[in-house]
Amino acid sequence: MSAPARPLRLEGLVKRFGDHAVLEGVSLAVPEGEIVALLGPSGSGKTTLLRLVAGFERADAGRILLGEERIDELPPERRGFGMVFQHYALFPHRSVAGNVAFGLETRGLARAAIAARVEAALARVELGGLGGRRISEISGGQQQRVALARALAPEPPVLLLDEPLSNLDPSLRERTRRELAALLRALGITTLLVTHEQEEAFELGTRVALLHGGRLVQVGTPGEIYRAPATRFAAGFVGRASFVPVEVVAAGDGPVRVRGAGLPGGETEAEAAEALAVGERADAMLRPEALELAEPGTPRTLAGEVVAARFGGAWSWATVRAAGGLEVEVLVPGPPPALGAAVAVARRPDARPRVYRRETP
Numbered sequence: 477m478s479a480p481a482r483p484l485r486l487e488g489l490v491k492r493f494g495d496h497a498v499l500e501g502v503s504l505a506v507p508e509g510e511i512v513a514l515l516g517p518s519g520s521g522k523t524t525l526l527r528l529v530a531g532f533e534r535a536d537a538g539r540i541l542l543g544e545e546r547i548d549e550l551p552p553e554r555r556g557f558g559m560v561f562q563h564y565a566l567f568p569h570r571s572v573a574g575n576v577a578f579g580l581e582t583r584g585l586a587r588a589a590i591a592a593r594v595e596a597a598l599a600r601v602e603l604g605g606l607g608g609r610r611i612s613e614i615s616g617g618q619q620q621r622v623a624l625a626r627a628l629a630p631e632p633p634v635l636l637l638d639e640p641l642s643n644l645d646p647s648l649r650e651r652t653r654r655e656l657a658a659l660l661r662a663l664g665i666t667t668l669l670v671t672h673e674q675e676e677a678f679e680l681g682t683r684v685a686l687l688h689g690g691r692l693v694q695v696g697t698p699g700e701i702y703r704a705p706a707t708r709f710a711a712g713f714v715g716r717a718s719f720v721p722v723e724v725v726a727a728g729d730g731p732v733r734v735r736g737a738g739l740p741g742g743e744t745e746a747e748a749a750e751a752l753a754v755g756e757r758a759d760a761m762l763r764p765e766a767l768e769l770a771e772p773g774t775p776r777t778l779a780g781e782v783v784a785a786r787f788g789g790a791w792s793w794a795t796v797r798a799a800g801g802l803e804v805e806v807l808v809p810g811p812p813p814a815l816g817a818a819v820a821v822a823r824r825p826d827a828r829p830r831v832y833r834r835e836t837p
């Protein structure tokens with residue numbers, strides 16, 4: 477039987493290396509049985525956060541709790557978390573079963589008990605019957621599952637995964653991602669996984685925590701983060717988006733009005749992601765699906781030229797460059813227009829842009 481799942485809570489975690497603060501007060505709750513994907517660009521502190529949770533690093537401030545128990549002063553082996561490292565760290569000279577048994581051998585279990593647990597862990601990741609193979613005799617995707625089985629065999633209360641798919645080639649990656657997503661949901665173990673790829677975070681995580689420069693900028697479901705990114709960074713990092721410079725012409729509680737030469741329609745009501753004052757310069761975010769192409773010369777559109785296009789089957793993407801060099805990306809039904817075509821970009825009537833304070837460089 478698995479140990480009962482308990483929620484994992486991180487409170488105000490700070491980590492410095494020398495005088496470089498890598499984590500600047502990270503608080504995050506992973507409810508029991510949930511899968512939280514920690515997403516962020518390279519260097520944002522993801523691995524450092526995972527290592528703090530696993531116990532390989534000590535925080536300079538803050539606490540880590542599992543259920544009601546404070547665990548950040550325990551060594552890694554007393555936390556007992558299952559960990560899958562970025563490069564799996566499998567033992568090439570051991571068999572598949574020998575790798576999975578590794579975490580059990582130090583616990584003084586009888587050989588028969590170890591063998592039974594190894595078999596159960598391999599069955600959970602659908603590798604039953606492959607225990608006798610050498611690591612070099614199985615595929616990359618299977619190695620990924622061996623690493624997972626090894627982490628699962630001691631029946632950990634929490635599973636930690638660092639870039640679990642990063643050393644698979646692209647063709648295997650997508651399939652393995654799908655299998656891993658199904659597996660993690662079936663396991664029902666409290667899981668924190670790290671990735672710098674949005675698609676991976678969105679498919680694997682039931683919730684996504686977005687990390688930027690050592691701070692959490694947003695925690696939410698993929699849909700929440702996509703529809704209402706909390707910061708200008710989040711808007712640019714998650715999903716595709718174009719940013720159009722605008723000026724705030726009316727502000728109050730609720731929506732603001734913005735105006736900009738590059739905004740299809742010129743002036744519109746917009747959703748303010750942060751408090752904005754009249755006269756302030758801001759960026760309006762437009763998703764490709766919020767825009768459409770129209771005949772050149774159509775009123776209230778942005779005239780431009782198609783400078784890039786990506787065929788996608790039923791839908792395609794066209795990048796349109798307007799006067800002054802502003803580029804916007806538009807989702808178009810069917811094949812994209814030809815490169816160099818003169819087009820007009822309109823805003824779909826129901827799409828209200830979201831605006832962010834202009835970041836001062």
Ligand SMILES: Nc1ncnc2c1ncn2[C@@H]1O[C@H](COP(=O)(O)OP(=O)(O)OP(=O)(O)O)[C@@H](O)[C@H]1O
Binds near residue numbers: 493498518524525672
């Ligand atoms: N042991 C260490 N000593 C000094 N600096 C470190 C140490 N470990 C990490 N850092 C620094 O901390 C920052 C965050 O590193 P971390 O490995 O957590 O990033 P990450 O988000 O996992 O990035 P990636 O996506 O590239 O794996 C980086 O600037 C890194 O150079």
Ligand SMILES: [Mg+2]
Binds near residue numbers: 524
């Ligand atoms: Mg990392």
